[in-house]
Amino acid sequence: MLTTGPATCASSGPAIPRTEPTGYDVFGLHLPEVERVARWSRFAFERYFRVDASGHEHVPLVGPAILVSNHSGMLPVDATMLWLDVFRRTGRVVRTIADRFVPRLPFVSTLFSRVGVVSGSRPNVRWLLEHGELVAIFPEGTTGPGKSMAQHYHLQDWRVGHVEFAIRHRVPIIPIAIIGAEESWPLLARIPHVHLFGAPYLPLPVSLVPLPVRFHIHYGAPIRFDDPPASADDPEVLARAAAITRGAVERLIAHGLIARDQGRGQ
Amino acid sequence: MRVLVTGATAPSGEALIRALLADRAIEHVLAVGLDAQPVLLPASPRLTYRACDLTRPRAAHDLLFGQGLALGIDAIVHGALHRRASDHGARVHAQNVETTRELLTASARHPTVRRFVFVGTAEVYALRAAEPTLLDEDAALEFDPGAPQWIRDRVEADLTVCAQLTASALRPIVLRCAEVIAPGAGSQLWDYLQSRVCLRPLGFDPMINVLSREDQVRAIQRALASPHVGVCNIAGAETWPLSAIVARWGRVGLPVPGPMLAPLYRLRSWTVGFEFRYDRNARRFHFGGVVDGRRAEDALGYRPTTPIAWPVASHGARLA
Numbered sequence: 028m029l030t031t032g033p034a035t036c037a038s039s040g041p042a043i044p045r046t047e048p049t050g051y052d053v054f055g056l057h058l059p060e061v062e063r064v065a066r067w068s069r070f071a072f073e074r075y076f077r078v079d080a081s082g083h084e085h086v087p088l089v090g091p092a093i094l095v096s097n098h099s100g101m102l103p104v105d106a107t108m109l110w111l112d113v114f115r116r117t118g119r120v121v122r123t124i125a126d127r128f129v130p131r132l133p134f135v136s137t138l139f140s141r142v143g144v145v146s147g148s149r150p151n152v153r154w155l156l157e158h159g160e161l162v163a164i165f166p167e168g169t170t171g172p173g174k175s176m177a178q179h180y181h182l183q184d185w186r187v188g189h190v191e192f193a194i195r196h197r198v199p200i201i202p203i204a205i206i207g208a209e210e211s212w213p214l215l216a217r218i219p220h221v222h223l224f225g226a227p228y229l230p231l232p233v234s235l236v237p238l239p240v241r242f243h244i245h246y247g248a249p250i251r252f253d254d255p256p257a258s259a260d261d262p263e264v265l266a267r268a269a270a271i272t273r274g275a276v277e278r279l280i281a282h283g284l285i286a287r288d289q290g291r292g293q
Numbered sequence: 294m295r296v297l298v299t300g301a302t303a304p305s306g307e308a309l310i311r312a313l314l315a316d317r318a319i320e321h322v323l324a325v326g327l328d329a330q331p332v333l334l335p336a337s338p339r340l341t342y343r344a345c346d347l348t349r350p351r352a353a354h355d356l357l358f359g360q361g362l363a364l365g366i367d368a369i370v371h372g373a374l375h376r377r378a379s380d381h382g383a384r385v386h387a388q389n390v391e392t393t394r395e396l397l398t399a400s401a402r403h404p405t406v407r408r409f410v411f412v413g414t415a416e417v418y419a420l421r422a423a424e425p426t427l428l429d430e431d432a433a434l435e436f437d438p439g440a441p442q443w444i445r446d447r448v449e450a451d452l453t454v455c456a457q458l459t460a461s462a463l464r465p466i467v468l469r470c471a472e473v474i475a476p477g478a479g480s481q482l483w484d485y486l487q488s489r490v491c492l493r494p495l496g497f498d499p500m501i502n503v504l505s506r507e508d509q510v511r512a513i514q515r516a517l518a519s520p521h522v523g524v525c526n527i528a529g530a531e532t533w534p535l536s537a538i539v540a541r542w543g544r545v546g547l548p549v550p551g552p553m554l555a556p557l558y559r560l561r562s563w564t565v566g567f568e569f570r571y572d573r574n575a576r577r578f579h580f581g582g583v584v585d586g587r588r589a590e591d592a593l594g595y596r597p598t599t600p601i602a603w604p605v606a607s608h609g610a611r612l613a
Contacts, residue, residue, distance in 0.1 A: 048530070048531070048600075049531050049532060049533050049537070051500065051532060051533065051534065051537075052532075053426070053427055053500060053502070053532050053583045054426055054427070054500065054583075055498075055499075055500045055534060055581075127422060127423040128422060128423075129422075130422040130426075130579075130580050131422040131579075131580075132496075133494075133495065133496025133497060133551075134496040136496075136497065137496065137497060137498045140500070145426065146422075146425070146426055148423075148424065148425035148426070149425070150425040150427045150428070150429050150431075150432070150585065151425050151426055151427050154427050154585065225422060225423075
């Protein structure tokens with residue numbers, strides 16, 4: 028059913044996302060804006076969250092792939108640090124898949140679209156993979172950022188959309204564990220009946236800004252599913268494949284937590 | 294091929310007729326419009342003009358089974374929809390929907406007509422935060438009963454053609470075209486850009502795909518030549534943020550809180566008389582929506598190539 032190995036793909040795409048002659052792609056990605064945001068975020072990346080990474084050689088330099096990670100925090104600081112880490116190391120712009128309420132957020136929606144964030148719908152993701160893009164999906168969805176402190180590093184709902192795309196488009200999945208994000212902006216409570224801008228709940232964080240917790244990003248070996256593309260419609264195949272990616276992320280989390288604890292002990 | 298073109302006196306119809314006459318594979322063009330004397334159509338022995346009010350079912354029928362049959366028309370290009378967004382009522386509905394239905398059903402039993410090209414619009418798609426940014430032909434259509442008649446009529450006309458896709462020997466095709474920014478095209482963006490200061494929603498800068506008239510004409514020609522039956526999005530060569538469209542038109546973009554825009558543009562419409570209606574564009578100006586033209590590329594061999602003739606090439610640099 029699956030093999031692991033180098034994240035090269037049958038169809039290769041560009042290292043830099045394709046943009047139209049206008050300089051924008053159809054979703055609004057604008058490379059000068061990407062570079063500007065990367066410059067502005069330097070302090071947060073290097074000094075505030077002191078991001079380090081291992082296994083980044085698993086991120087393909089060309090061609091489509093799906094990055095799959097744990098998710099947490101009131102705002103997507105983890106997704107931002109992952110985006111920055113991949114951009115700084117490979118020059119590739121990760122196309123992060125956001126929840127469907129994000130386009131309703133003023134200012135945020137525009138900024139996100141300029142740096143490559145795309146609303147989570149099938150036609151959007153299909154287009155990205157067919158154009159050789161590096162897509163980041165957080166299968167926990169909004170349940171990830173809604174974790175209580177007791178649920179830190181315990182994966183919540185693990186949706187199957189990412190494996191469906193991986194099987195249908197024959198692209199590898201790179202499992203990722205982000206350590207540190209879950210403590211950086213813990214949630215005190217969430218108010219489920221308040222849907223500001225269509226968000227599923229109103230988060231009440233412990234602090235107004237994220238805490239300066241050190242981030243460690245662990246990239247795992249690519250997972251390739253050898254199932255025929257038609258099997259992407261089979262719920263059992265998808266459930267089995269999603270269990271494999273979930274297991275891979277859980278192992279990376281466990282390994283990352285041990286490595287962090289050992290680092291603290293030294 | 295002998296082609297009947299409706300809306301012949303509109304700028305897009307005229308451009309299409311000129312392109313068809315330049316194509317030696319087109320034996321004859323029967324141009325149909327409301328004007329008694331079309332001043333802009335070229336003189337050609339391969340062109341026949343007929344003034345006809347297609348909202349009258351008998352007139353549409355007689356056109357097809359009279360002059361149409363005599364000329365051996367084998368394809369119809371229908372895009373004569375009402376262009377003014379502020380007009381509404383039964384007559385507008387008749388022009389947009391009943392005319393389409395009448396032409397289509399008459400064509401289905403016509404002895405020579407075998408191809409029906411409906412020039413529709415991509416504005417039939419529902420634009421919501423939860424809908425895809427990239428709109429393929431399977432994207433949700435706008436069925437909001439609160440939508441303006443301009444859109445509801447276009448959705449109904451589009452679906453009227455879709456209902457006939459496999460119902461007869463006729464080979465219909467629906468072209469859902471991105472917006473052509475040009476006068477006389479029913480373009481809301483064109484009207485929007487006529488003000489020196491263009492208001493846009495604060496905090497939002499959606500992506501908008503625009504189609505040149507040349508590309509639209511080429512897509513229709515491809516549709517005439519192709520045997521493909523179904524729906525195809527016709528995308529333009531350029532996709533810009535709304536703010537960049539405003540800048541490239543040499544206008545000043547002024548972000549204003551969203552709720553203020555509809556009353557401000559209504560006031561503008563009452564006082565100055567422009568056609569732009571913010572309620573028709575509110576979702577597009579917030580969430581965007583770009584048509585995915587890959588099916589047209591595969592099925593028709595159409596790929597947009599012609600950029601828009603922007604008044605301003607880049608920020609601050611006006612074209613000679």
